[in-house]
Amino acid sequence: MDRLSYSEEYRQLQKKLSEMEKENTLLRKKIEEKDWLWDRRLTAFQTINVGMIIFDENGVIRDINTCLCDVFNLKVEQVVGRNITHFLHQKERSMIRKHINNLKNISGLARSVLPLTVHNKLHYFEAMTSRLPFEMGFVTIIKNITEEIEKEREKEEKQILYNEFFTEVLDGIVLWKETGQIIAANASALKIFESTKEQLLTSKISDYIYKKDKRYAEIVMNLYHQKENREELMFLMPNGQKKILEFTTKLHSVEGLNMSIFRNVTERYKMEEELRESKAMFENIFEEVFDGIIIWDQHYKIIDMNKAAERLLSKSKECLIGLNLLSILPSAKSIGEDIKPKLVNVKEDGQNRGLYTVKFPNKREYTQLEYRNKFNIYSGLSITTLRDITENAVLEEQLRKSSTLNVVGELAAGIAHEIRNPMTALKGFIQLLETDVASRENEMYFSVIKSELTRIESIINEFLLLAKPQAVKKVKSDLTQIMNETIELLHAQAVLQNVQFKKHYDKAIPMVYCEPNQMKKVFINIIKNAIEVLVDGGEIEVSIELKEDYFHIAIRDNGKGMSKEKLARIGEPFYTTKEKGTGLGLLVSYQIMEDHQGKVTVESELGIGTTFHLQLPIQRTE
Helix, strand or coil: CHHHHHHHHHHHHHHHHHHHHHHHHHHHHHHHHHHHHHHHHHHHHHHCCCEEEEECCCCEEEEECHHHHHHHCCCHHHHCCCEHHHHCCHHHHHHHHHHHHHHCCCCCCEEEEEEEEECCEEEEEEEEEEECHHHCCEEEEEEECHHHHHHHHHHHHHHHHHHHHHHHCCCEEEEECCCCEEEEECHHHHHHCCCCHHHHHCCEHHHHECCCCHHHHHHHHHHHHHCEEEEEEEEECCCCCEEEEEEEEEEEEECCEEEEEEEECHHHHHHHHHHHHHHHHHHHHHHHCCCEEEEECCCCEEEEECHHHHHHHCCCHHHHCCCEHHHHCCCECCHHHCCHHHHHHHHHHCEEEEEEEECCCCCCCCEEEEEEEEEEEECCEEEEEEEECHHHHHHHHHHHHHHHHHHHHHHHHHHHHHHHHHHHHHHHHHHHHHHHCCCHHHHHHHHHHHHHHHHHHHHHHHHHHHHCCCCCCCEEECHHHHHHHHHHHCHHHHHHCCEEEEEEECCCCCCEEECHHHHHHHHHHHHHHHHHHCCCCEEEEEEEEECCCEEEEEEEECCCCCCHHHHHHCCCCCCCCCCCCCCCHHHHHHHHHHHCCCEEEEEEECCCEEEEEEEEECCCCC
């Protein structure tokens, strides 16, 4: 019995041992499976591409993966066993300690964003923390979300900026759909369109267009073709006010909506229109003013000039702009009348003025100009004005001569009257004496006396001609015949002086109405003076040319010529260069030409000779 009982116990014990071995085998398998799973977890922990860290409740690091070590530029062996705060900046340690204390109370997954300084630059990390089993501490997955945070912040800043811009900008901003319906508008737009927000949001932009014409249609077409534009149009506001608005439109600009920015340019447009009108007015005044105006810079370069200046200089604006003013102005008649020294000195004086007598290349006579120079009138530009006073100077000279002629005429009338009566008596008694005294010895004396009395009578007649202009009876005459008769009359005197005549007449010179004897007197006076000047002989060239509306008669000698001072006094009463001259011959000739509405001008140059130019208007009827 005891033996049986012992065997039974042994069998039971073996059975238990067998069961225990099975349990041990199963336990070893489970342990091996757990070790394999743990190895896989450790491998994943190290190879995952997000940062992971395992730490206890005091913040001591138990493990860390290489991904997180790379972020902080550390090695695993340098980190494990150290407190997390050891690797942080002083100002960030208290934040992390507080964060670890808060983790002690979590039951699930805790999410937070931690700002940490890495490599002297602030970064933002998203931390997802979970408690480990068996009081093993905490595991945290850390992801660098700095880029996302910065983008979100930039987006928020842009949104704030856009909101501020939309509400505070002075220009009107309108957002509208493809249908034209207005969706949003800022306060400036409400002010520009003279509308309430309710009115504007129930309207279309096209409702405010004043005139939907061809130009409006082109603007719309161009907008949908180019997707953006910038234009100006007239708009009609609800209160009846018209405004010119400048607008910039861009399609699909804000969240699929079209945006138009409006600016009221009505006042600017009016100002620009006034400026354009003012500019046009001043340009017209500048161009049409009678005085010549030349604008030049600090280097005397011509910047602009008006039409009057073009006429005075006989050159177009296009040819002169850009040239040096000093180089294009001819030298004056005398040094005292030259404008160039005044132009040079105006930089110091500020302004100056004077007279400028000059002969331009394409003009035969001198032109007398009154000029004014003013330096730096605007932005480095200076101005010169030129006024042609030639006609005024001629009128003044004519007035002076006329006054002199009046005095001479009154004096001549008195002298002629007082001399003529005794002269008549003298001529009568001389004729009586000549018949009574019939002696050859006295015949020569009587001849001289009668010749001199005839000369005195001729002078008296000239006096009377000046004192009382004769009625001119013009008849149809041939100028060439009158000139030929004059030359024939003076031929003998010319031969004695060894003077030769040269004649140049245009063919088919027409007949003209004039007083032939007076014209002959003019020719005689001028040709006779030319013969007397040619003491050593010479040539006198006579020409008659037919111009468009006058005859040009030129009498030219190759004598000694005259100085400018003598030339200026030609034609004055009693002025003569001859020893026995009276100074009345040319004066009478000038008077005769004036009676025929003609003109006399004289050119002379020392050592070359003198030329008288006679202009006689063509009179084809009596």
